[in-house]
Amino acid sequence: MHEIGLSAKNLYVSYNDKPAVKNVSLDFASKQVTALIGPSGCGKSTFLRSLNRMNDTIPGAKVTGEIWIGDENINSPKTDVVSLRQKIGMVWQRPNPFHKSIYENIAFGPRYHGIKNKKKLDEIVEESLKKAALWNETKDRLHTSALALSGGQQQRLCIARSIAVKPSIILMDEPASALDPVSTAKIEELITELKQEYCIIIVTHNMQQAARISEKTAFFLMGDLVEYDSTDKMFTDPQKKQTSDYISGRFG
Numbered sequence: 001m002h003e004i005g006l007s008a009k010n011l012y013v014s015y016n017d018k019p020a021v022k023n024v025s026l027d028f029a030s031k032q033v034t035a036l037i038g039p040s041g042c043g044k045s046t047f048l049r050s051l052n053r054m055n056d057t058i059p060g061a062k063v064t065g066e067i068w069i070g071d072e073n074i075n076s077p078k079t080d081v082v083s084l085r086q087k088i089g090m091v092w093q094r095p096n097p098f099h100k101s102i103y104e105n106i107a108f109g110p111r112y113h114g115i116k117n118k119k120k121l122d123e124i125v126e127e128s129l130k131k132a133a134l135w136n137e138t139k140d141r142l143h144t145s146a147l148a149l150s151g152g153q154q155q156r157l158c159i160a161r162s163i164a165v166k167p168s169i170i171l172m173d174e175p176a177s178a179l180d181p182v183s184t185a186k187i188e189e190l191i192t193e194l195k196q197e198y199c200i201i202i203v204t205h206n207m208q209q210a211a212r213i214s215e216k217t218a219f220f221l222m223g224d225l226v227e228y229d230s231t232d233k234m235f236t237d238p239q240k241k242q243t244s245d246y247i248s249g250r251f252g
């Protein structure tokens with residue numbers, strides 16, 4: 001049995017009173033990948049963003065329900081959102097490195113959280129880049145601009161940046177959808193590697209990708225969680241007609 005990394009209970013999200021995620025409860029296991037799938041507009045990204053309180057920054061967005069990490073409900077107003085984002089990393093659809101060097105992209109977070117020692121920062125930069133399978137490609141150019149990296153390398157840098165602050169959970173919103181097939185394969189390989197340590201929750205439109213990298217899959221439709229199961233079961237023997245119609249490409 002895998003430990004629970006994060007647990008959403010009765011999560012409800014609306015934008016200007018229009019519901020986008022309706023009463024969703026889901027447990028996410030540590031050291032596993034859970035894929036969130038469903039047609040465009042079904043609420044996958046909204047749900048994902050709620051898990052690290054990113055919807056707080058969207059005008060008109062309202063999130064109710066509970067999100068538990070261990071014994072802390074992080075959807076409580078008392079939660080320190082800055083330290084929360086240290087526990088929950090986020091990787092977006094388009095790589096978004098800072099306009100800084102490769103080194104500074106990684107060192108930024110740990111420095112912000114109080115690490116000033118140069119040797120320690122050097123160690124974190126190396127370790128994070130190694131974990132993101134980017135060290136060999138960047139070790140001789142750490143102080144050059146991150147923007148000179150390829151799109152795929154930039155996305156691995158963003159993953160390294162999120163790892164650098166030592167989260168236990170990583171949220172990924174279609175992290176490979178802007179990348180070519182070779183870079184996509186590298187990101188998938190990396191996710192498979194990272195799941196040995198982290199609870200990973202990924203939104204993807206790519207059914208093959210969900211089947212390749214995830215242990216669990218949740219299917220959303222119009223804000224509802226329609227079905228949740230092991231990925232194998234979901235793709236071979238879905239219990240709901242809507243799920244089977246979606247994964248067989250009949251809509252979406």
Ligand SMILES: Nc1ncnc2c1ncn2[C@@H]1O[C@H](COP(=O)(O)OP(=O)(O)OP(=O)(O)O)[C@@H](O)[C@H]1O
Nearest residue numbers: 015019020038039040041042043044045046047058
């Ligand atoms: N910032 C926002 N303000 C208002 N409504 C929003 C906002 N973001 C999303 N919505 C609405 O919430 C609903 C769910 O959108 P969301 O982006 O979460 O879906 P999705 O499943 O991730 O879609 P996609 O696969 O296209 O990214 C949609 O009706 C969308 O229009």
